[in-house]
Amino acid sequence: MKFCSNCAQPVALRQPEGDHLPRYVCDTCGTVHYQNPKLVVGCVPEYEGRILLCKRAIEPRLGYWTIPAGFMENGETTQDGARRESFEEALAEVEIGSLLAVVHVLHADQVHVMFRARLLEPRFGPSPESLEVQLYAEADVPWHDIAFRSVDFALRRYFEDRRGGVENHHFSAIDLRAPRA
Amino acid sequence: MKFCSNCAQPVALRQPEGDHLPRYVCDTCGTVHYQNPKLVVGCVPEYEGRILLCKRAIEPRLGYWTIPAGFMENGETTQDGARRESFEEALAEVEIGSLLAVVHVLHADQVHVMFRARLLEPRFGPSPESLEVQLYAEADVPWHDIAFRSVDFALRRYFEDRRGGVENHHFSAIDLRAPRA
Secondary structure, eight states: OOBOTTTOOBOEEEOOTTOSSOEEEOTTTOOEEOOOOEEEEEEEEEETTEEEEEEESSSSSTTOEEOSEEEOOTTSOHHHHHHHHHHHHHOOOEEEEEEEEEEEEGGGTEEEEEEEEEESSSOOOOBTTEEEEEEEOGGGOOGGGBSOHHHHHHHHHHHHHHHHTOOOOEEEEEOOSOOOO | OOBOTTTOOBOEEEOOTTOSSOEEEOTTTOOEEOOOOEEEEEEEEEETTEEEEEEESSSSSTTOEEOSEEEOOTTSOHHHHHHHHHHHHHOOOEEEEEEEEEEEEGGGTEEEEEEEEEESSSOOOOBTTEEEEEEEOGGGOOGGGBSOHHHHHHHHHHHHHHHHTOOOOEEEEEOOSOOOO
């Protein structure tokens, strides 16, 4: 952020009075531009025991496999967003189920919220965001080619819980920031 | 948003190619300025059966009661944020427990994530953000003066679960947007 989105003057990074963190502040119009973590919402769609994965058609991690997921939009719930992403990325109609995982991706300022889901019909396919979409049995999941650590975490918990006959939710944090000097 | 925070030129609200929603777009430098829901994190601190509430010293809802909660910051987990807010708003040291509620506040583009918590010592007090801080037994909770519907929802589920001896998590959505014409 270099300029104020309200008045177009340059912003400064400094701690406002009474605050505890530096913020982008406009000294011309007084606006404080807060920056907060973004929510990424997704799901693990299951159909007759197999789960739906998408091979990414876009960066980052083009060519690697992931679950349908993406940035949550204003005006929707986390479940709405997970369902929307399933359709956008995999042309899949899903029914969202229980909460599976909340992963704090600290180096990216993101919170990934992932649900269990049921694929309603065995209909799905590639989209502008996915090169391939495929149902995988647990034994065939391409673990070495999973796009993101948060998705690896969620998938492992998914199968563990399924083997145990439970639907728990799991918190985790991933931090790839450089250590402070 | 009126101006591009990257290059200070005016932005236009329009649907970028391949997108499904209107965005603030800078036609000079090409930046798309996405706007996404913000996370509010909080907790219900309990001490010997009573819960800690704060009387708000700031708008909105000045003078009404709430749990310690506030906007999540970059670089922290939801639990970190809930713990931080307890100290900032109530000078209370808490240990965060299980997930209590996720409330989608659709008219405000916010997702409220609230946890159970344990107040470690009966030490707390007002802050620049709270006029009063007080421990309340369930029978004494000022239900008519609770600041936000999301907090009312979380508190009711809190006490229901406690009576039932369970710690479930609860999703809800609140939508006070005007109906579309």
